[in-house]
Amino acid sequence: MSSNKTITQRWPSFELLPAEVRGLQVSERDSLIVSAIQVEGQWVILSRYGDNIWQLDGFTNSTPDSRRRVDFTHLPVQFQAVMKAVLYRFLQRGRGGMGRPRGSTLHKFLICSRPFLKYLETLNVGHLGAVTPITCMSYVEVCRAHRQTRRSKGKPLSAGGLWDRFSIVEALYELSQYTDDPIPQHPWPDTSALAMAGLTGSVSYRSQESKTRLMPDDVFCTLFERAYEQVQQGKALLDLRDALAAIAVRRNGQHPQTISMAKSRYLADLNLEGGMSAFNKSILDLRTACYVVLASTSGCRNHELANLQSGAHHRTEDDQGTCYHWIRSRSEKTDAGVHDWMIPEAAVRALRLMERWAEPYQAAIAAEVAVRRKLNPHDPEIPKAQQHRYSLFLGQSQGKSNQVRTLSTASWSTPLKAFAKDLGLDWALSTHQFRRKFANYVAHSRFGDLRYLREHFAHWTIDMSLGYAMDREWGQGFDIDLYNDIHSELEDIKLGVVDTWLSDIPLTGGYGHAIKRWQRDPSNLAIFKTHSAMVNSIAESTSIRSNGHAWCTADDNRCIGNTLERTRCSGCNNAVIGPSHAAIYRRLYDSLKGLLDCADIGEGGRQRVLRDLGRCREVLKQLGYDPETNAA
Numbered sequence: 072m073s074s075n076k077t078i079t080q081r082w083p084s085f086e087l088l089p090a091e092v093r094g095l096q097v098s099e100r101d102s103l104i105v106s107a108i109q110v111e112g113q114w115v116i117l118s119r120y121g122d123n124i125w126q127l128d129g130f131t132n133s134t135p136d137s138r139r140r141v142d143f144t145h146l147p148v149q150f151q152a153v154m155k156a157v158l159y160r161f162l163q164r165g166r167g168g169m170g171r172p173r174g175s176t177l178h179k180f181l182i183c184s185r186p187f188l189k190y191l192e193t194l195n196v197g198h199l200g201a202v203t204p205i206t207c208m209s210y211v212e213v214c215r216a217h218r219q220t221r222r223s224k225g226k227p228l229s230a231g232g233l234w235d236r237f238s239i240v241e242a243l244y245e246l247s248q249y250t251d252d253p254i255p256q257h258p259w260p261d262t263s264a265l266a267m268a269g270l271t272g273s274v275s276y277r278s279q280e281s282k283t284r285l286m287p288d289d290v291f292c293t294l295f296e297r298a299y300e301q302v303q304q305g306k307a308l309l310d311l312r313d314a315l316a317a318i319a320v321r322r323n324g325q326h327p328q329t330i331s332m333a334k335s336r337y338l339a340d341l342n343l344e345g346g347m348s349a350f351n352k353s354i355l356d357l358r359t360a361c362y363v364v365l366a367s368t369s370g371c372r373n374h375e376l377a378n379l380q381s382g383a384h385h386r387t388e389d390d391q392g393t394c395y396h397w398i399r400s401r402s403e404k405t406d407a408g409v410h411d412w413m414i415p416e417a418a419v420r421a422l423r424l425m426e427r428w429a430e431p432y433q434a435a436i437a438a439e440v441a442v443r444r445k446l447n448p449h450d451p452e453i454p455k456a457q458q459h460r461y462s463l464f465l466g467q468s469q470g471k472s473n474q475v476r477t478l479s480t481a482s483w484s485t486p487l488k489a490f491a492k493d494l495g496l497d498w499a500l501s502t503h504q505f506r507r508k509f510a511n512y513v514a515h516s517r518f519g520d521l522r523y524l525r526e527h528f529a530h531w532t533i534d535m536s537l538g539y540a541m542d543r544e545w546g547q548g549f550d551i552d553l554y555n556d557i558h559s560e561l562e563d564i565k566l567g568v569v570d571t572w573l574s575d576i577p578l579t580g581g582y583g584h585a586i587k588r589w590q591r592d593p594s595n596l597a598i599f600k601t602h603s604a605m606v607n608s609i610a611e612s613t614s615i616r617s618n619g620h621a622w623c624t625a626d627d628n629r630c631i632g633n634t635l636e637r638t639r640c641s642g643c644n645n646a647v648i649g650p651s652h653a654a655i656y657r658r659l660y661d662s663l664k665g666l667l668d669c670a671d672i673g674e675g676g677r678q679r680v681l682r683d684l685g686r687c688r689e690v691l692k693q694l695g696y697d698p699e700t701n702a703a
Contacts (some may be wrong), residue, residue: 108451120159125143126140139178157243158180162177210236211267293496314337335347357424360490368418383398397413412553464477466478514557573609577649657691
């Protein structure tokens with residue numbers, strides 16, 4: 072932080088500050104304000120240009136302090152001065168055609184610049200003005216040959232990783248033009264960073280963006296089931312926490328070890344094993360369990376959950392008396408602002424529990440602010456602490472005298488992995504997997520799958536109309552990106568279904584027979600250049616949903632085969648029935664045979680049973696199964 076902590080009465084607009092530092096006297100340049108924060112109505116300078124470390128703003132609450140600053144001392148000495156000029160220009164005006172960057176973008180910019188600057192150092196290039204296109208192309212080859220040493224040890228950089236490195240060189244070229252040490256020529260005049268990373272045309276950056284691994288169903292079900300069990304037991308656990316806190320209040324002034332022993336005796340009297348160590352772990356596990364339930368059922372990103380505060384829940388009711396629950400938080404994704412997410416009652420329970428769980432941690436932040444205000448009313452740490460004052464997912468930092476702050480994304484890694492390990496799950500659990508799993512389950516609910524929280528996921532159908540469930544304030548800020556994620560999962564599911572139809576497996580149902588007839592005509596297949604193109608075309612042009620016992624391609628919901636007379640799908644022109652449905656028809660066939668022995672169903676009932684038996688028998692035979700022997 073700047074040693075000059077002068078309080079400025081008025082924070083100058085960035086438009087009034089110089090756009091670059093060329094031509095400025097050293098003293099004038101070094102005194103330029105880079106960042107400031109408002110404390111008790113007055114501005115306090117955080118960083119000036121002359122500082123070696125710049126404190127930045129524009130971060131989510133879950134961003135750790137180490138990523139809220141840029142440290143120029145980590146760069147080769149010969150490039151530190153010009154990189155300050157480059158970053159200052161970027162901070163004040165952004166790049167061509169773009170707005171001013173967030174603090175996270177500035178931090179990433181400096182991190183991604185470092186490999187290139189260190190490469191220049193190995194070539195004894197002492198300033199940016201000596202960089203040539205040949206230098207830059209040799210850097211490209213070095214990056215392509217690079218092998219990672221951490222998470223993907225031994226593997227080359229991904230296309231996205233290469234693009235990060237190459238695009239920074241382009242940015243340095245552009246921004247250095249506003250410094251006293253510009254790169255003379257475009258790094259690769261005849262191509263681009265995207266092209267060299269292999270991210271143009273049909274393999275664009277967006278299409279090649281790494282997709283989060285989909286958590287397997289067995290892992291998710293085990294994880295969610297255990298998490299919700301802990302949520303259901305959470306009230307009793309927090310009651311116990313309050314009782315232990317009362318012991319500490321009664322023994323105030325005694326030695327900490329004496330108080331700890333009293334608490335341990337209290338737990339022992341309740342026949343709770345493990346003492347305070349086990350109890351403290353269970354409290355932290357409860358926080359993890361609440362996170363799992365909320366992340367699994369809301370579709371929120373990690374930072375959106377981190378931005379949740381006390382009082383985030385609201386409910387609306389439609390004209391039929393159906394109640395909808397919502398949570399409100401701030402999304403930092405592309406300046407999205409405040410969003411509302413629909414949640415089920417299970418998530419409401421977890422949210423209420425977290426509001427109570429967080430109370431002592433929130434009180435610790437309030438106490439910290441009071442102490443800081445007493446020592447220095449203009450301490451810049453005061454507004455920083457206040458940003459976390461009403462957050463829910465809080466934790467203590469032992470390295471900072473048990474300071475309480477919102478948990479960072481990185482700090483969630485350990486408890487989530489430990490939670491999964493305690494359940495015997497061999498899965499590298501991480502925060503970003505829950506959003507995709509949510510989107511995948513919403514998409515599957517549209518296909519009729521029976522899964523956890525089926526009714527909640529059914530509300531999230533893509534074409535749902537929620538206008539009747541909204542009031543003037545809540546339910547208006549939809550997370551459009553989440554809808555896009557769900558669409559993406561729907562497309563993946565449809566492509567998988569159609570790809571299965573066009574394989575060697577037998578199909579029945581009217582539409583199933585039509586597909587196989589169409590597939591047998593070589594002239595139809597010749598229309599498409601590739602099998603993938605054929606699958607994409609059929610998936611895009613066909614309405615597909617699952618009713619559990621068939622795929623239905625009708626574009627309305629009025630068919631009674633989807634509800635009352637399910638065996639009717641066997642002869643419906645809109646139905647596709649494949650081997651994956653065979654088990655359903657086998658069980659249905661066996662159940663119907665048992666009904667024939669019932670003497671009280673009457674002749675009409677008997678005829679209905681015989682009719683449905685015939686439909687099931689025909690489906691199984693066409694799929695290659697003998698309904699009497701259950702053999703293929």
